[in-house]
Amino acid sequence: MTEPHIPSARGAIDLGALASSGPQATESDSAAATVASWTMNLDEAAFQPFVALSQRVPAIVSLGSPRVQVSVDLDAALKTLVDRRAGKMVLGVVDAEKYPNIAKAFNAEQIPMVIALVNGQPVPLFQGPAAAEQIDQVLNQLAELATQQGLGGSVPAFSGDSGEAELPPLHQKAVDAIDAGDYAAAEAAYLEALAEKPNDHDAQVGVYQVRLLSRTANLDLNDSRAAAAANPDDLDMQLNVADLDLVGGHVEDAFARLVTLISRLADEDRERVRRRLIELYAVIGNADPRVAASRQKLSRVLF
Template structure:
């Protein structure tokens, strides 16, 4: 079965459990652990959308480009040194920092084979400078040569300093969770899934229309069922016994947890078609629970509901 990328399952209880931790983590923002230093007045972070404007600006003033990666501590240290030097030169050049992994097209355009890599752009033309992280005085000497080359080519403008201390925008405070939802959240944080389920069940007894509690209970159920699952064994069992309802339910669970939502839904709809009586009802109930996990506003849920109705009737 194939599927198109789509939103991952969500948990309403303020992110207590992350069901969508797939792929490489996002690059940490500047000024946070693992990220670059906060940019100074003569430093910009450039992505693919801002690349053309950066190149155009090199007709007015020299641009020094740092190609970096979040996994490279050398990159982070070099960014700090280059930022210090950009402040020293006080607008005679612009430091442009480019995440090579987030912007591979730019790295390819500069023919960069490793990080960190530093080059200059003068009047739209790239000029390779160095790779790795030389000593600060050596870097300063290279930048002096860049300024000499810029002057020889008539690129003598200065960079207007950026405002590096914009007024902070206060984040609105989240309203407190209802007591039973908070109890469930705290239980999940403590890795006490039975207590979390009990809190959500009590919330539903008190208010059967509590959609957030219903979703939370479904998500806790998924986490409980998959807690000790061996992915390889689950998949092998489902492949070896395509008519074993328990095996199909188990692999659908791990598929949803892993983000393969459409595969999971299609598998259970197919299982509904070839079962009857109590077994069919078990599959239908599980599928509805997984709809809650993914979110009833998700278009994949709407499509699967139509397929389920067709399979049932």
């Protein structure tokens, strides 16, 4: 096992080649399983929604192969330790030989390789075999980092019975729609929840998250960057890159792009970009220090 590396979350993953047209995650356990599990097998369709979970809890990605015993043993240990944390983090197992685009997104040069995502940003953990005690220590450090980054709480199990309270019906309807790749239906469900309870913060953030997923689902990062660079006055192109930066982990870059854009706009266009920036703040979380820093810059631009 190489030395675990738990830096402040930074960097990015290029998700342009992995834009999801509809998540179809394959659960690692049988659908009939009764023991709750926060572990799933990831394919390319399920990858981007899995990354979105990292806005709520650390999302761990294990790149390996079922043909390599070291990978099999490592994934078994990871599954036990992640599931023991009851939704405070999640695990996605990737067959790097079957889905090389995912491995490429992480610049993986060897397997097994384990990376965490915190607010969409990659945090390298370790490569090669590891004892359960070592993995447990790394996951504890990861949990501390997540707390520093403003993450908290837990997410529902991917399979089995977690014993936790069910989501409100409309929230569950939205989650089911996201799982089916129907972002319009998910947004409608969250909006209905807001109509019933206007102060439902989770529903409001859900609306913004679903809109972000919908906007970026069919965008290519490289094409969008090139278009925005060639057309600096095109608001839609600038907004597209900001969205992709946020999903890819370049949170500060996304915020800076929009604040700079606001500084040279007026009236209607300025308000449109400001509203988008407020939505992205909500997706990241108002407690995040990057949001606080950007809000200060935005205030200086506006006032």
